Amino acid sequence: MEHLLKDFDSLCSDRNLIHIKEKILDNQRLDLDDAESIMLSSDINSLGILARYKKFVKDGERIYFVVNRHINPSNICAISCKFCAFGKPKGSSDTYEMTIDEILSLLDDDLKEIHIVGGLHPDWKFEKYIEIVKEINKVAPDAHIKAFTAVEIDWFAQISGFSFEKVISKLMEAGVDALPGGGAEIFAPKVRKKICSPKTTGKSWLEIHEAAHKLGLPSNATILYGHLESIYDVIDHLDQLRNLQDKTSGFLAFIPVLFQPYNTRLQHIKPFPFSYDLKVHVLGRLFLDNFPHIKAYWITLGEKAAQVTFHYGVSDADGTIISEKIIHDAGAKSEIGHTRDFLVNMIKDAGYLPIERDALYNELKVYK
Numbered sequence: 362m363e364h365l366l367k368d369f370d371s372l373c374s375d376r377n378l379i380h381i382k383e384k385i386l387d388n389q390r391l392d393l394d395d396a397e398s399i400m401l402s403s404d405i406n407s408l409g410i411l412a413r414y415k416k417f418v419k420d421g422e423r424i425y426f427v428v429n430r431h432i433n434p435s436n437i438c439a440i441s442c443k444f445c446a447f448g449k450p451k452g453s454s455d456t457y458e459m460t461i462d463e464i465l466s467l468l469d470d471d472l473k474e475i476h477i478v479g480g481l482h483p484d485w486k487f488e489k490y491i492e493i494v495k496e497i498n499k500v501a502p503d504a505h506i507k508a509f510t511a512v513e514i515d516w517f518a519q520i521s522g523f524s525f526e527k528v529i530s531k532l533m534e535a536g537v538d539a540l541p542g543g544g545a546e547i548f549a550p551k552v553r554k555k556i557c558s559p560k561t562t563g564k565s566w567l568e569i570h571e572a573a574h575k576l577g578l579p580s581n582a583t584i585l586y587g588h589l590e591s592i593y594d595v596i597d598h599l600d601q602l603r604n605l606q607d608k609t610s611g612f613l614a615f616i617p618v619l620f621q622p623y624n625t626r627l628q629h630i631k632p633f634p635f636s637y638d639l640k641v642h643v644l645g646r647l648f649l650d651n652f653p654h655i656k657a658y659w660i661t662l663g664e665k666a667a668q669v670t671f672h673y674g675v676s677d678a679d680g681t682i683i684s685e686k687i688i689h690d691a692g693a694k695s696e697i698g699h700t701r702d703f704l705v706n707m708i709k710d711a712g713y714l715p716i717e718r719d720a721l722y723n724e725l726k727v728y729k
Contacts, residue, residue, distance in 0.1 A: 365414045375404040382411060385647070393596060396648050400592035405636050412643040412674030416655075420676045424713040425654065426704045427720060429474035429507075429680035432467060434459045434493060438480030439516070442557035444546070444588060446624035448480045458482070461496050467683075468501045474680060474720040475501060476541055477508035487521040487528070491535045498536030505538040505720030507581075511569035512544035515561040525572045533578055539720055540573055542581030542616060548601055549594040556588055556627065567605055574611025579721065581656070582612050586641050587620040587633045595641060599648050606651045613722060614654035614677055615645045619661035638662065639673045646674025653722065659707075664699075668711040678704055678715075 366386075370379055377398035384391060391399075402408055435458045438448030449456045468475070475497060482489075490513075494506060509517075509532065517528045547553055548563030561569075570580050582602050586595060599615075606612050619638060622628040645655045656677040659667035667678065683698035699707075701717070705728045708715040715728040 365410060365417060369407065369410060373404060373407040375402045375407060378402060378404060378407045378411065381647070385411060385415060390650060391648050393600065396596040396599070396644060397592070399644050399647060400596065400640050402640070403636075405639060408640065408643045409673045412646040413672055415646050416674045416676055419653070422712075422714045423716045424671055424676060424678050424708045424711075425716045425718045425722065425724075426678040426708065427474045427680035427718050428471055428701055429476055429720075430467060430472055430683040430698075431476045431478075432459075432464055434464060434477065434479045435482050435485070436480050437482050439483040440481055440559035442560055443626040444556045444585065444620060444622075446621075451483055461493060464493060465496060465500050468497065468504075470501075470503075472501060472504045473718075473725065474505045474507055476680075476682075477506065478510055478513065478541060478543055481513065481516045487517045487523070487531075490517065491531060494532065494535040494537055506536050507539040507541050507720050508532070508537045510541060510544035511566040512561045514540075514569050515565055525569050526576065529569075529573050529576055529578060533576065537578070539613070540570065540578060540580035542570075542583045542612075542614075543618075545583045545598070545602075546585040547588075547590050547594055548598045549590065552588075552590050552594055556585075563601070567601060570611065571605055571609055574605075574609035579611050579613050581614045581616055582652075583616045583618050584641070585618050585620055587637065588622075588627060588630055595644065596648075599644060603649055603651060606649070610651070612652055614656045615649050615652045616656040616658050616679075617641045617645060618658055621661060635666065635669075638666065639670065642670045642673050642675055664707060668707060671708070671711045671713055678708055680704070 369382055373379055381395050381398060399408060436447050436449050437451050437456045437458060494508060497506060514525060514528050518525055544561060545566050546557055553563060573580055584598050622630050642655060654677045655675050656679055657667040657670040657675040658679055681699050681701060705715045716724055717726040718724055
């Protein structure tokens with residue numbers, strides 16, 4: 362893999378990155394100063410070379426994807442976050458609630474992962490969610506169920522009176538195989554208060570994922586970026602994720618989620634330059650040295666931009682998704698879903714080897 366770094370020193374315009382390169386070659390962990398150098402660097406090409414090298418060491422030319430479907434049982438939500446365009450108060454004219462039969466009608470035998478997240482419904486009991494999982498598991502027993510954010514688990518604990526651990530245990534008994542990792546947003550308390558003050562705290566998000574990992578339930582981790590955060594908030598967020606992963610080894614992938622402002626109460630925020638997207642993904646790859654995968658969430662990035670991130674350390678192209686609501690309610694311009702063939706071609710066209718996986722990254726098929 363060293364050929365990827367040939368002539369790096371002579372071509373690199375940012376001397377701080379040469380120091381980082383030496384640490385990467387020596388398998389030394391990057392520190393907070395290195396993270397700052399990455400986020401402040403204007404040498405985007407050199408950042409890409411470093412991240413691509415690190416990705417190739419772990420996964421070679423492989424880019425993973427999954428045949429999955431997103432299901433959002435209801436958009437009725439007991440809280441209101443400024444950054445969210447999906448959640449609606451009870452009684453609003455544009456709310457919906459899916460019946461279990463409607464949910465089951467969305468399933469088919471081809472699905473390898475079923476991703477379930479939704480609003481914090483003020484009237485649904487915890488038992489309702491357990492029933493949803495059990496019924497899905499009956500109809501699609503071979504698909505992995507990746508369900509409920511830490512925000513939802515916190516809500517389930519409140520409405521049931523159970524501890525986080527008991528809620529998670531009951532979900533596992535019903536058939537949940539992993540947590541999707543949403544709801545992390547940004548851990549920085551001052552920024553979190555501005556964009557989602559009613560939501561679960563960053564501290565509770567971490568506690569819930571630690572509890573899940575200790576019970577044997579893996580999860581993903583996310584960051585919402587491109588709103589009111591500073592680069593130091595991003596670095597702190599990743600540092601806390603890395604520290605928890607050191608303790609539990611329970612995270613499967615890190616997913617940067619680009620904020621979509623339209624139809625939200627933060628729509629005055631101007632888009633960040635694409636170089637910022639790339640830096641967040643690079644930082645994920647280089648700083649989160651204990652995370653197996655970095656994901657390009659094409660729903661928020663767009664398909665073409667996601668292809669570019671493959672050259673900046675990304676090892677996973679997410680999945681077919683089929684019908685995404687939450688991000689598109691906020692104005693995302695990507696398609697709401699794709700076919701298996703589309704993702705295979707998207708990966709191949711970027712010069713990489715598509716690997717179909719399940720939710721736990723077991724390889725199912727190689728598309729040469």
